[in-house]
Amino acid sequence: MTMTTTGTRSLLGLKQLDADEILSILDRAAYWEQHVEKVHDKLKGKFAANMFFENSTRTRFSFEVAEKRLGAEVINFSAAASSVQKGESIYDTVRTLESMGIDVGIIRLKPIGVLAELAERIKVPLINAGDGNNEHPTQALLDLYTMRKQFGDIRGLNVAIVGDILHSRVARSNLYALRKLGAKVSFCAPTNMVAPELDAPYISIDEALKADVIMMLRVQLERHEKGMITSAEQYREQYGLTVERARQIASHSIIMHPAPVNRNVEIDDELVEHPQSRIFPQMENGVPVRMAVIERAFG
Structure with a gap:
């Protein structure tokens, strides 16, 4: 299992997950796909931050739709419009958002190894939206x-x-x-x-x-x-x-x-x-899969 300071709720990669855990996520995705209602209140009152230090369109939009379907409040962060351009470290940026009260962080970044280090120091669960040439779970x-x-x-x-x-x-x-x-x-x-x-x-x-x-x-x-x-x-x-x-x-x-x-x-x-x-059904399937992953982050 993926071990972090938040237990097994972070998703840093699939290399560490066993088959049963992977299948449980797929099963839960099937559950969400079968729901015809677009918006639920499962995560009402929770805050999800999409922290993208690398450009993304499909992945970020897919996560945002998944978060909103679960009823979460969504904060979108782009490095291009942030203090990261001024030299603020990735850790400081994530730590700042954590201190403001986010409940889960979805993060994409280029440097390999940084995500695992962040997960050891950040108390909220983190979901890997792509880290360098490492993983895209x-x-x-x-x-x-x-x-x-x-x-x-x-x-x-x-x-x-x-x-x-x-x-x-x-x-x-x-x-x-x-x-x-x-x-x-x-x-x-x-x-x-x-x-x-x-x-x-x-x-x-x-x-x-x-x-x-x-x-x-x-x-x-x-x-x-x-x-x-x-x-x-x-x-x-x-x-x-x-x-x-x-x-x-x-x-x-x-x-x-x-x-x-x-x-x-x-x-x-x-x-x-x-x-x-x-190819397009893959994109469609991304929403219920990410709903399952986000829900998992809340235990």
């Missing part, structure tokens, strides 16, 4: 939830994750969780985007297309300037899910992507809303 949870809705069970699934594994917190969280739930995970990546510390086999793009779940990772196009990829066109040609490649996918298989999607780079435009694509 709620993204992986909504991915698992999407797979379970599609296949009924995750055990025995063959999942291929394609793209920049080296820099992907999504790949890491999914690997940790999928293995615990009995899935087989393979990676497919350019040689300079391999993460050697992660214990998973690397396969070709043609092999990846045989999987039950083909998960395409977002290409960070800014890596052009660093020479990691020569061009978006070449990446698409070698590792992209093109219309031609999609013809090899089995009829039962699904296409996933954590978004935002670079259309016609990691996945062709026509495939984003293909009948076998679950």
